[in-house]
Amino acid sequence: EAGVTQFPSHSVIEKGQTVTLRCDPISGHDNLYWYRRVMGKEIKFLLHFVKESKQDESGMPNNRFLAERTGGTYSTLKVQPAELEDSGVYFCASSQVAWSSYNSPLHFGNGTRLTVT
């Protein structure tokens, strides 16, 4: 099966610009997560979709971040306007059901490395 795919793999933008990251989960996976890793720090949870609904968005840092999952398939994460501290690697992950199901681990994408200059 195709894995979780993310686009772009790298993005370099200037402070104040807008960037949109895309994630295509594994087909059939209702659960989609966004995580971010700032260099040297933990992989930090941003939000969780179940199908098209936001199940938990407690990790979103501020209102400059907007995530959508129209139709419950792919998801986008938009940062507008970008700030220097937004730099990091943004990971998307998906699972068929919540992780609490033994046979449904999180599958990560390769991530998008965002650099804000």
Add this chain to the structure above:
Amino acid sequence: GENVEQHPSTLSVQEGDSAVIKCTYSDSASNYFPWYKQELGKRPQLIIDIRSNVGEKKDQRIAVTLNKTAKHFSLHITETQPEDSAVYFCARGEGSQGNLIFGKGTKLSVKP
């Protein structure tokens, strides 16, 4: 707190030696503890996980132990090989819907 403390941040071992990475947490409601391996430039991949109803799980050269009383869990890699070199992340499962809380990662280097 909700964080997971992971130690050490870097670990260098000789090929064939064992490597141990330890994580601690404070939320006693946590009941799922996965470990992810991220090779350079690649995606994090699940290598082993353990649930709170067992104390130890082993898969070939990799084992995870869990001490729920002390709230810590550890990854053990025996007979390390250069291809084990990567960043390893521990995590704990919170709630029933899938928010994983990750540690800061351990960069393991296995020298041939």
